[in-house]
Amino acid sequence: MIEVQSLHKSYGSINAVNGVNFDVNRGEILGFLGPNGAGKSTTMKMITGFVRPTSGIVLVDGLNVQDHPVAVKERIGYMPENGPVYGEMTVEEFLIFIAEIRGYDDPTIREDKIDHACDLCRLNKVRHQSIETLSKGFKQRVGFAQAILHDPPVLILDEPTDGLDPNQKKEVRKIIRTMAKDKAIILSTHILEEVHALCSRVIIIAKGEVIADETPESLLKRNPKYNALKLEVKDIDLEVVRETLKELPEVSSAEINEGAVEIYPKNKQSIESLVLKVCRDKEWNISHFEKTPVGLDEVFWELTK
């Protein structure tokens, strides 16, 4: 649904986006990650047609954004950072305004579209409240409602959960998941756990260039601790345990750290059952055994530092 080809954007001497290529299919939620100033928002603005590329092409549903600006906007729902909403309007007034802009002149159809968006974004109980009196979470949902009102096949969401409390984040993620099945979604975020919770694919962008494009799982595998284990045993010298495990052909290294033996597998393979078997055979008394928790943070840091 979205094809980005050799996209460049310069502001004077700043290369905000420097040769970006990727595509997004229906059913995919693409996490768009990168440090501040990496070029995420500029890329999103070029996809939505708000910023003209210096060079390169963006196709949405096969249509060139530059050549078919209106047709492309019909296919896109865009929720910019800090979603601009008119505070003095009520939720319903704002959505009527958006529906009119979207060209729904027939009041019955307009009402249907607004009802559907309010249901999906759970806005019914604040429908007649002015937007400025809403909490940040509800304001965010209003931003969502305007983005999905015309049921577009493409959604571009710029930091949709920024500044929300954990409950609100959960709510907004639930809405995104509900909509994901038949849409192509790009979602920029700073929150790495969000990528894990939501995205089927991740692109990391730094200094205007794509430096990773893969699944969250394969990014996690880049973490040196992926599939590493932590073992605590009673009544036996930890050095003996370390030496024994280190000798296994599947183990790349074993280290003693804070009363536990940390075991790192070769090729990030799973060695849980193997280590447990050795423990049983040697009749070691296990007091604690766990997989070392791994996150995307270390990988993100390593790639973008």
Ligand code: ADP
């Ligand atoms: P991100 O969304 O990843 O934080 P941006 O796309 O906002 O990054 O910005 C990328 C770079 O382009 C930054 O160096 C930023 O200062 C610069 N930039 C963005 N918009 C403009 C603009 N309108 N004029 C000049 N420089 C800009």
